[in-house]
Amino acid sequence: xxxxxxxxxxxxxxxxxxxxxxxxxxxxxxxxxxxxxxxxxxxxxxxxxxxxxxxxxxxxxxxxxxxxxxxxxxxxxxxxxxxxxxxxxxxxxxxxxxxxxxxxxxxxxxxxxxxxxxxxxxxxxxxxxxxxxxxxxxxxxxxxxxxxxxxxxxxxxxxxxxxxxxxxxxxxxxxxxxxxxxxxxxxxxxxxxxxxxxxxxxxxxxxxxxxxxxxxxxxxxxxxxxxxxxxxxxxxxx
Amino acid sequence: xxxxxxxxxxxxxxxxxxxxxxxxxxxxxxxxxxxxxxxxxxxxxxxxxxxxxxxxxxxxxxxxxxxxxxxxxxxxxxxxxxxxxxxxxxxxxxxxxxxxxxxxxxxxxxxxxxxxxxxxxxxxxxxxxxxxxxxxxxxxxxxxxxxxxxxxxxxxxxxxxxxxxxxxxxxxxxxxxxxxxxxxxxxxxxxxxxxxxxxxxxxxxxxxxxxxxxxxxxxxxxxxxxxxxxxxxxxxxxxxxxxxxxxxxxxxxxxxxxxxxxxxxxxxxxxxxxxxxxxxxxxxxxxxxxxxxxxxxxxxxxxxxxxxxxxxxxxxxxxxxxxxxxxxxxxxxxxxxxxxxxxxxxxxxxxxxxxxxxxxxxxxxxxxxxxxxxxxxxxxxxxxxxxxxxxxxxxxxxxxxxxxxxxxxxxxxxxxxxxxxxxxxxxxxxxxxxxxxxxxxxxxxxxxxxxxxxxxxxxxxxxxxxxxxxxxxxxxxxxxxxxxxxxxxxxxxxxxxxxxxxxxxxxxxxxxxxxxxxxxxxxxxxxxxxxxxxxxxxxxxxxxxxxxxxxxxxxxxxxxxxxxxxxxxxxxxxxxxxxxxxxxxxxxxxxxxxxxxxxxxxxxxxxxxxxxxxxxxxxxxxxxxxxxxxxxxxxxxxxxxxxxxxxxxxxxxxxxxxxxxxxxxxxxxxxxxxxxxxxxxxxxxxxxxxxxxxxxxxxxxxxxxxxxxxxxxxxxx
Numbered sequence: 018x019x020x021x022x023x024x025x026x027x028x029x030x031x032x033x034x035x036x037x038x039x040x041x042x043x044x045x046x047x048x049x050x051x052x053x054x055x056x057x058x059x060x061x062x063x064x065x066x067x068x069x070x071x072x073x074x075x076x077x078x079x080x081x082x083x084x085x086x087x088x089x090x091x092x093x094x095x096x097x098x099x100x101x102x103x104x105x106x107x108x109x110x111x112x113x114x115x116x117x118x119x120x121x122x123x124x125x126x127x128x129x130x131x132x133x134x135x136x137x138x139x140x141x142x143x144x145x146x147x148x149x150x151x152x153x154x155x156x157x158x159x160x161x162x163x164x165x166x167x168x169x170x171x172x173x174x175x176x177x178x179x180x181x182x183x184x185x186x187x188x189x190x191x192x193x194x195x196x197x198x199x200x201x202x203x204x205x206x207x208x209x210x211x212x213x214x215x216x217x218x219x220x221x222x223x224x225x226x227x228x229x230x231x232x233x234x235x236x237x238x239x240x241x242x243x244x245x246x247x248x249x250x251x252x253x254x255x
Numbered sequence: 256x257x258x259x260x261x262x263x264x265x266x267x268x269x270x271x272x273x274x275x276x277x278x279x280x281x282x283x284x285x286x287x288x289x290x291x292x293x294x295x296x297x298x299x300x301x302x303x304x305x306x307x308x309x310x311x312x313x314x315x316x317x318x319x320x321x322x323x324x325x326x327x328x329x330x331x332x333x334x335x336x337x338x339x340x341x342x343x344x345x346x347x348x349x350x351x352x353x354x355x356x357x358x359x360x361x362x363x364x365x366x367x368x369x370x371x372x373x374x375x376x377x378x379x380x381x382x383x384x385x386x387x388x389x390x391x392x393x394x395x396x397x398x399x400x401x402x403x404x405x406x407x408x409x410x411x412x413x414x415x416x417x418x419x420x421x422x423x424x425x426x427x428x429x430x431x432x433x434x435x436x437x438x439x440x441x442x443x444x445x446x447x448x449x450x451x452x453x454x455x456x457x458x459x460x461x462x463x464x465x466x467x468x469x470x471x472x473x474x475x476x477x478x479x480x481x482x483x484x485x486x487x488x489x490x491x492x493x494x495x496x497x498x499x500x501x502x503x504x505x506x507x508x509x510x511x512x513x514x515x516x517x518x519x520x521x522x523x524x525x526x527x528x529x530x531x532x533x534x535x536x537x538x539x540x541x542x543x544x545x546x547x548x549x550x551x552x553x554x555x556x557x558x559x560x561x562x563x564x565x566x567x568x569x570x571x572x573x574x575x576x577x578x579x580x581x582x583x584x585x586x587x588x589x590x591x592x593x594x595x596x597x598x599x600x601x602x603x604x605x606x607x608x609x610x611x612x613x614x615x616x617x618x619x620x621x622x623x624x625x626x627x628x629x630x631x632x633x634x635x636x637x638x639x640x641x642x643x644x645x646x647x648x649x650x651x652x653x654x655x656x657x658x659x660x661x662x663x664x665x666x667x668x669x670x671x672x673x674x675x676x677x678x679x680x681x682x683x684x685x686x687x688x689x690x691x692x693x694x695x696x697x698x699x700x701x702x703x704x705x706x707x708x709x710x711x712x713x714x715x716x717x718x719x720x721x722x723x724x725x726x727x728x729x730x731x732x733x734x735x736x737x738x739x740x741x742x743x744x745x746x747x748x749x750x751x752x753x754x755x756x757x758x759x760x761x762x763x764x765x766x767x768x769x770x771x772x773x774x775x776x777x778x779x780x781x782x783x784x785x786x787x788x789x790x791x792x793x794x795x796x797x798x799x800x801x802x803x804x805x806x807x808x809x810x811x812x813x814x815x816x817x818x819x820x821x822x823x824x825x826x827x828x829x830x831x832x833x834x835x836x837x838x839x840x841x842x843x844x845x846x847x848x849x850x851x852x853x854x855x856x857x858x859x860x861x862x863x864x865x866x867x868x869x870x871x872x873x874x875x876x877x878x879x880x881x882x883x884x885x886x887x888x889x890x891x892x893x894x895x896x897x898x899x900x901x902x903x904x905x906x907x908x909x910x911x912x913x914x915x916x917x918x919x920x921x922x923x924x925x926x927x928x929x930x931x932x933x934x935x936x937x938x939x940x941x942x943x944x945x946x947x948x949x950x951x952x953x954x955x956x957x958x959x960x961x962x963x964x965x966x967x968x969x970x971x972x
Contacts, residue, residue: 207489
């Protein structure tokens with residue numbers, strides 16, 4: 018494989034002014050990443066496996082009321098609270114992609130990482146969720162199927178990052194901006210999600226992140242999230 | 256599949272090789288005939304370890320978005336948007352990306368069956384030869400006693416059946432889909448005909464508008480072409496460096512579209528027409544234009560009294576609209592499902608003419624596609640014919656009338672009077688189980704076909720279907736079944752349909768496109784066909800929409816129907832709205848069931864939305880099961896205290912409440928079609944918009960699986 022100059026820092030920008038809350042991102046994520054559906058009772062117990070969930074909050078009082086949507090996925094913290102607590106190094110930082118990975122076959126299910134994650138981004142497989150034949154046919158061979166007792170979470174579709182990087186390397190070129198898209202970004206009908214290399218100031222994601230509307234979730238915790246949100250509901254310069 | 260390989264097919268297949276690109280292939284896993292090749296040269300759809308991508312069209316709703324399906328070792332893995340497709344430009348909605356769960360649904364019908372109307376003792380599997388004989392005999396019966404009921408997709412089957420019924424002298428096929436009713440499509444078409452002189456769906460250029468008024472058009476969820484409109488909505492908000500669009504939505508219950516609006520105006524159901532009229536008057540006055548007679552007598556005070564919006568607010572909104580440089584008014588959905596729905600649609604379309612946005616950026620255009628209308632009135636007529644025993648044979652494809660039609664229409668009783676009902680359903684839905692025969696069609700991801708893009712494209716476009724996997728079961732394309740049966744009928748009919756199979760029929764229909772100036776062409780049909788499959792359709796290289804040539808306002812003063820008066824605290828307006836299950840066929844996709852509802856975050860069930868204040872007055876809490884009764888029937892559902900709805904209005908989502916359709920859909924929630932009326936507005940659309948309902952607590956409790964409680968994981972639960 019060709020030598021990379023410097024590792025890309027993958028980042029995601031969520032423009033909440035474009036986001037409609039349509040949940041296409043959740044569906045696309047689930048189908049790409051072999052996420053099982055758990056059924057009504059388990060969802061009611063709060064055990065739904067949504068790697069990406071749409072935080073809907075009612076703002077205001079009738080009649081001036083509206084929902085505020087905020088899609089929350091793993092924030093891929095630069096200083097991730099989930100990493101130091103894992104006794105088996107299942108929650109690790111990857112050198113290559115500069116993101117926080119979940120190594121499923123190391124995980125022993127202590128759930129320390131989920132307890133330490135301030136974003137509720139980690140999901141636990143309380144049971145084995147079998148897909149009845151022939152529904153297992155659509156399972157994506159690029160993504161491990163997790164079993165009971167394993168913690169899982171958003172990986173920025175690392176399989177797509179690897180595929181894009183390998184393709185570019187095989188063609189002897191750099192990865193182009195916008196070439197690699199996680200499933201949620203690819204589906205988003207409103208164009209609210211933008212993914213790219215945030216170490217490159219010219220990438221679309223970097224340009225969007227330099228916006229006066231920008232904020233990050235729980236910035237004050239010092240987790241250095243790799244996901245940037247742009248406030249909805251108007252322009253604040255920038 | 257036949258295993259013959261004629262010389263012509265062989266040449267065709269080998270000719271395809273040259274046209275096939277590295278990524279998208281024009282030659283599919285069901286290239287009609289089996290090609291045997293050595294292992295060293297695997298068929299392209301089965302290259303171990305490598306993905307093959309096929310361009311096709313999503314058929315989860317009739318909008319016709321382009322998809323690219325990633326397959327591996329002959330399995331459909333993920334569904335992605337087709338970046339070149341003029342409707343969705345690479346984007347998709349939650350229904351589109353979960354379509355594999357239809358293809359690989361374990362509850363699919365796996366071969367032709369004699370169903371005996373659900374009589375399990377007599378039901379038995381049959382062969383396709385027997386099935387063909389049944390269809391042939393059915394088609395040989397007296398033509399005026401044959402009826403076809405088709406869904407809104409696919410169009411090629413509709414075209415074929417239309418030609419067949421014309422040849423046989425049978426009545427034209429009737430098309431229905433619950434979504435078209437919820438869209439108010441017929442009303443919109445009729446309003447466009449009366450206002451612009453052309454019966455075609457308008458295209459609203461939301462992306463370039465600055466102040467947009469939407470009356471009931473839930474374009475971010477289901478309306479006409481939701482992905483295209485959501486894409487436009489993104490541009491409307493943040494696509495321009497200096498302007499941010501301002502959206503105002505008028506409806507009684509806050510939909511997702513209204514939830515994203517800058518202002519949601521909760522008007523009383525039934526007051527849309529007078530409000531649209533008064534905006535016409537105020538905007539025309541503000542812009543110094545003559546007020547057309549139909550609107551000149553409408554007073555602001557009357558509109559305020561009817562709608563519950565203050566006079567001051569109405570004047571302020573009219574001022575906002577009149578002062579905007581690119582105002583846009585969009586009529587649709589529940590606003591048109593009222594007694595005065597046609598007037599509402601005409602007034603709002605004309606409002607666009609008053610602000611001179613016809614054919615302007617951010618304005619109204621006319622789409623070029625011919626519309627094969629789906630009409631509730633036509634369905635009503637069909638049910639009447641069935642009830643009068645005038646229909647001896649009924650063919651049903653792509654629609655589930657027992658579920659989708661209002662229960663009060665009596666489709667079930669009418670169906671019992673039809674001696675022979677043949678369903679082409681892929682899934683064991685309510686209607687299929689009540690049929691004599693089920694002759695399962697391939698599912699959309701296994702099919703050929705085309706869909707004319709009606710509303711979401713800024714240019715003429717045909718979207719193509721191709722199989723992305725080899726059909727899983729012993730299913731057969733309905734077009735093939737019909738063609739084979741017609742062939743057996745005898746000389747005259749066979750001569751009218753000389754096509755060998757479905758593909759040849761589609762190719763013949765595509766012939767005019769070769770010379771029509773698309774973004775590609777070819778010297779002959781076979782090369783054209785391979786590109787057609789490869790690109791996922793055919794469209795013009797540049798935007799091409801016509802401006803309406805004229806705009807005619809409603810002529811004389813209109814006697815507005817006042818909103819239905821309610822007995823306060825006892826009676827409520829009932830709104831039925833579609834969510835991500837679309838016409839209800841999405842309910843057997845487990846991930847759509849698990850997907851939280853946009854507004855309530857409820858999964859896997861139905862609910863009834865009640866304003867918290869109203870709930871308190873009635874002594875109702877979240878998860879209390881209540882009975883909702885209307886003059887047409889009743890349903891039961893759990894209460895969700897919904898803060899964004901008028902206190903005098905309640906709402907139930909459409910799509911759940913299946914009594915069939917497989918393990919994930921069955922016995923879940925309630926079907927509000929059971930409480931809908933059968934009355935129609937002047938355009939023939941169902942007036943579901945101001946049904947009056949009563950609430951009766953049942954004393955039961957059924958907790959709803961809400962995802963919002965995850966937020967309160969350390970508090971509430």
